[in-house]
Amino acid sequence: MPGSSSLGVIRELLETAIQNTNSSLAGAYKKEESSCVASAAGGGFVREVKNNTVDQNGEIVRTNIATNIAITNSDLFVVSNPAAMNNVEGGNDLAAAMYTQDGSFKITDKLTLTNNAGLQLHAARYNPDGTLPNDKSLKALEVVDFTKDAVCLPKQTTKISINANFRSNAAPIExxxxxxxxxxxxxxxxxxxxxxxxxxxxxxxxxxxxxxxxxxxxxxxxxxxxxxxxIAMAKVPKETSKIFGASTTIQKFTFPGAPGANDLQNGQQLKIIVNGVTYKFTANSREAAPKNGTFNSMATFAAAINHITDLNARFDTDGILHIAAKDANHSISFVDANGGRFKAAFGLTDVPAxxxxxxxxxxxxxxxxxxxxxxxxxxxxxxxxxxxxxxxxxxxxxxxxxxxxxAASRRVEHVTIGDGTAIGQAKIHITAPRHELKTGDFVRLTDVGAPVINGNYVVGDTDENGFCVYIINNDPTLFPGAGTATHPVANNAASWEKIAGRKLQTMENCTINAGGGNNATAVIDLQAIPGAAPSICAQHDIVHISGVGHRVDAGGNEVLLPDGYYKVTAVGGGGQQITVTLFQASANPPGPNLPQDNNTSIKVTKIGTSGNPPGANFNLANPLENHVMATIGGAGSNKIRLYNNHHNYNIGDYIKFSSGLPDVGLAVDGVTVRNNVNYKVVAIGPNKDYLDFEVFLADGVTPDANAVVGDGDANPATLSNIGQPLVIDDxxxxxxxxxxxxxxxxxxxTYDSKVGNKSMFGGNIKAEIVHSIIVYDTNGDTTKPVTIMAAPLANKTQAEWAVEIVTEEDGIIAAGTIKFDKYGNVISSIGLGGIDSPLRYNIDGIPLDNITIDWSNTIQTAIDSYINYDQNGYAPGVKKNIEYNDGTGDLEMVYTNGIRKPIYKLLTARFAAPNELKRGACNTYNESYKSGPAILYVAEAQGNSLEESNVNDIASLIKINKLATQMQFGLRNESTKLQTARNVLSELSVR
Known part of the structure; x- marks a missing residue:
């Protein structure tokens, strides 16, 4: 415009603003921009210059109509007038295309989309293979028409994708x-x-x-x-075997020690060394302080041990103290210090690592x-x-x-040889708490050390701390002195074990006669033999003789024969008289101060046979009576009687021999008995001196056909000699x-998917996860949902789960495992319908082949277990709705079967020079030479929404009128100000 006054410029600017406000409420509006430019010829006047541009959309409002679409940038929909299109051959004239931001599209009865202006939408249709036309021009578009997409055909399930979490802290199948x-x-x-x-x-x-x-x-x-x-075990303090003067575990020790109490003194110590670490425990006659390592009784000694982190101590109800390292693999050594004598007094033996x-x-x-x-x-x-x-x-x-x-073998905790008396010179006391042996039982001693040779012994006296046996040796020089008791250090490997043996009769009230002075042997008359043939001895037999001691025989001869085992060197009287070697040669007349006891009954018990020729020294390889087995029950019987004193078996128990039988087994009257086989006990002797067990062949039912008559006790001659000690495994x-x-x-x-009651489907194994999946056949039908059942096979460190895929009618159709790494990611699925092993089964006779299950999105975390899934099969359906998908830019058909199928990709137009578009009717624009051709992009839009002007035109007009009124008020205000200024200037000019 030519130069004008300032009021005129203001009026023009306000009019432009009103027009822009009106346009801004419609999409892709033409915006007028007014600029005030000084006029060089205007003498100080200014002029207004207007430019038109295409601005962005207006405010977006939710409409909740699925096909309403609001563009969120300055792109334009591609639309056309149906009437114009119908006049063109083929119905799709590119020249008829128009552009708008009016997205008020609705579904017509012809399943097309038209907006409020009656313009129909264009979009790119998906090819059958799911691809789009490779073109960004208008050629890629066609009128949106869902007519041929109204029906959804069924699809057979071929793939199931699992998205799941298997709870890492779920309890595994036991x-x-x-x-x-x-x-x-x-x-x-x-x-x-x-x-x-x-x-x-x-x-x-x-x-x-x-x-x-x-x-x-x-x-x-x-x-x-x-x-x-x-574990190391200590002796029990008793009235008959006091420890430092104490007869109970809680009684204080005597300080200083009384005679026989090993002279206990304050400050004496016992060191306990655990795996090389030393702990000191100190005797204190005053108040014991266990936490400081001081003690004055067995009880406070145990309390002091329990203050050490590496050690445990515990009494049993019999008063036996048990000492152990917290780590049972560690060694424990006991060492006396400061003059202490605790190790022997307590009866402690080192525990090797x-x-x-x-x-x-x-x-x-x-x-x-x-x-x-x-x-x-x-x-x-x-x-x-x-x-x-x-x-x-x-x-x-x-x-x-x-x-x-x-273990038949038990530790020898401590050894005492001799008891300080002549009669007990050859007595060996084995400290073995909890031994439970009785007089007459048979034991084998190993690695105790000289003079106790490895061999088999009959138990003599017993007490709560151990048992006694006697030296087996005919060499008197090896016997300890009569007035001493020695305590050799027990070998850590020293052991004893109870073995099977047949207790023979003890002959009492026997007599001994040395036959004169300076004789090396003496004859013992067994006398009162009750007629039991096994009791009659033969040369080389081993017998236990007790009660002779140091005495004068009937002939006035001094004889010394400590209690112990002796070899019969000769026999007489049909086996009634036996000759044995004396500890020292007889004397006549007897020496002075002879500690004789002629009133003690002399007893002789046959133990076994040495099997060796006569001699002063012999290696006792087989000293016991090993005729311990016989068949019973008559011909064809497969029952074996085993003679074993004081056994602990009951009827119905199983007995097994760990050693003593030949590798090929021992034939007992034709019935073969072997090591390391369980035999069932069927009978027990009245005094638990024998038991009967059954022997079967390999099939477990047939007795040995070669078994002959066996009658046990009635015919001892039929007893089988096993040749070596028979060790029973308890x-x-x-x-x-x-x-x-x-x-x-x-x-x-406990879990096996192939065994009904061991599977999750079978009901006995509880599943952590149970989830059903619907699958479809070629007709789109399904009557058998597939159920996934899963439970952990091991704890989370192993991270392996059992999975069963089942149907109610067919049961388990697939089973396998899923493994996870330490991070909870799946690393393998075996047998569960993966790529290498698809599932195959039928639904009502219609085959479902090659269903692949993808487990790759399965994880293992500590949160609750869940299963989500997608599968590509579905039933038939018909049109339910048409919706715009904001995320993908697709126009989708929603079917009654739940399938959402993308039919069109919504592409919007963008121009190189949008300001050069030609404005048309109904908020539309057309291309111009200057605007350039439309370039298509995937829509940036929002469904269920419109720009405000497309929602309510009346509301838009009200806003425009209100704004216009405000602007008119502004113009009047500016006019008043201008008139006032003129009046002032006029007055000034007059003056």
Whole structure:
């Protein structure tokens, strides 16, 4: 415009603003920009310059109409007038295309989309293979028409994608194993309150857990043997065997020691060395302070030990003190210091370290640690369950084997040779708390050390701390002095074991006659033989003689014959008179001050035969009576009688021999007995001096056909000589004590998808996850949902789950496992319909082949388990709705079967010079030469929405009128100000 006054410029600017406000409420409006430019010729006047531009859209409002679409940038919809299109051949004339931001589209009865102006929408249709036309020009578009998409054909399921979490802390399926019950049915362990309490060894007669017992466990890995041990046991203070003057565990020791009390003094010490670390314990006659390591009784000594973190101490109800390292594999050594003599007085023996690759235990936690060590190699686990220990396979799919070997061998804690008397010179006292032996039992001693040779012995006297045997040797020079008792250091390997033996008759009131002075031998007359042929002795037999001592015989000869074992060097009177070698030559007349006891009954018991030629020295290879087995029950019987004194077996128990029988077995009257085989006990002797067991062939039912008549006691000549000591393995009794079946070693896997009651589908295994998936056949039908059931096979360190895929009618159609890495990511799925193993089954006779399940999005975390899934099958459906998808820019057909199918991709137009578009009717624009051609882009738009002007035109007009009124008020205000200024100027000019 030409130059004008300032009021005119203001008026023009306000009019432009009003027009722009009106336009801004419609999409893609033409915006007029007014600029005030100084006129060079105007003499100070200014002029207004207007420019038109295409501005962005107006305010967006939700309409909740699925096909309403609001563009969120300055792009334009491609639309056309149906009437114009119908006049063009083919119905799709590019020249008829128009552009608008009016997205008020609705579905017509012809399934096209038109806006309020009646213009129909254009979009790019998806090809059948899911691709789009490779063109960004208008050629890629067509009128949106859903007519041929109104029906959705069914699709067979071919792929299921799983998105799931398997809870990492879910309880695994309980694996095969046994409950190791320590505190029930026990004499000494019922009061265990902590998993770190020492498990006390039980009595031999209970068949309970004993030191040295072995548990060999095997799953799918290597076999592991754990041993109960690492415990030292002290003597029990009694009135007859006081310890430092104390006869009970709580009685204070005597300071200084009374005679025979080893002269206990203040400050004397006992060092306990655990795996090389030394702890000192000091005797104190005043008040003991266990936390400071001082003690004055057995009870305070135990309390002091329990203040050491590396040690445990515990009394049993008999008063036996047990000492163990917290780590049962560690060594324990006892060393006297400062003049102390505690080691011998307490009867303590060092505990060696456990050998390499051998795990020891003596507490519940120790057993758990020993079993759980190296699970990768051994595939085993142990844990506390209801107070007991569960020993099992690591996984529920593995078998579990357990073999309990009750060690026949027991530790020799301490050895005392001689008792300080002439009659007891050859007596050997073996300190063995909890021995449970009785006089007449048979034992084997090994590695005790000189003068106690390895051999087999008959038990003599017994007490609560041990038992006595006697030196087996005919060399008098090896006997200790009559007035001394020696305490040789017991070898750590020293052991004793009870063995089978037949107790023969003891002949009492026998007489001895040296036949004169200076004789090296004497003759003992057995006299009162009650007619039992086995009691008659033969040359080279071994006999136990007691009661002679140091006395004068009937002929006035001084004889010295300590209680002990002797070899018969000659016999007379049909075996009634036996000749034995004296400890020292007889004397006549007797010496002075002879400590004789002619009133003690002389007893002789046949023990066995040496099998060696006569001689002063002999190696006693087989000194016992080993005729201990015979068949009973007559011809064809497969029952064996075993003579074994004071055994602890009951009818129904199983007995096993760990050694003593030939490798090929021992034929007893034609019935073969072998080592390491469980035999069932069927009868018990009245005094528990024998037991009968059954022997079967390999099939477990047929007796040996070669068995001959056997009658046990009635014909002792038929007894079989086994040739060497027969060692019985009490493992079956130990198993019973622990609550484990005696005759069962192997336990089948608890989970097996092929076995009905061991599967999750079968109902006995609880599934952590149960989730159903609907699948479709070629007709789009489904009557059998597929259910996924899953449960962990092992704890989270293993991260392996069992999975079953089942239908109600067909049962398990696939089963396998899923494994996770340590981060919870799936690393493998086996047998579960993965790429290499698709599922195949039928639904009502219609095959469903090659369903692939993708488990790659399955994870394992600590949150609750869940399963989500997608699958590509569906039933038939018809049109339910047409919707715009904001996220993808697709126009989708929604069917009644739930399928959303993208039919069109909404592409919007963008121009190089949008300001050059030609404005048309109904908020539309047309291309111009200057605007350039339309370039198509995926729409940036929002469904269920419109720009405000397209929602409510009346509201828009009201806003415009209100704004216009405000602007008119502004114009009047500016006019008043201008008039006032003119009046002022006029007055000034007049003056």
């Amino acid at each position: 694996a095969a194993g046994v409950n190791f019950s320590i505190s029930s049915a026990t004499d000494y362990n019922s009061d265990i309150t902590s998993n770190d309490d020492i498990i006390l060894p039980e009595k031999l007669t209970t068949g309970g857990l004993k030191l040295g017992d072995q548990l060999t466990l095997e799953s799918s890995g290597a076999a592991k043997t754990v041993i109960y041990g690492g 456990s050998p390499d690759n051998v795990q020891r235990f003596n507490t519940k936690n120790g057993l758990i640690k020993a079993v759980n060590d190296d699970p990768v190699t051994y595939k085993l686990k142990a844990y506390v369950k209801n107070g007991d220990i569960k020993l099992s396979s690591l996984k529920a799919t593995d078998k579990f084997n357990i073999n309990i070997k009750s 493992g079956s009794r130990t198993a019973e004590y622990l609550g484990i079946e005696q005759d069962k070693k192997e336990y089948d896997a």
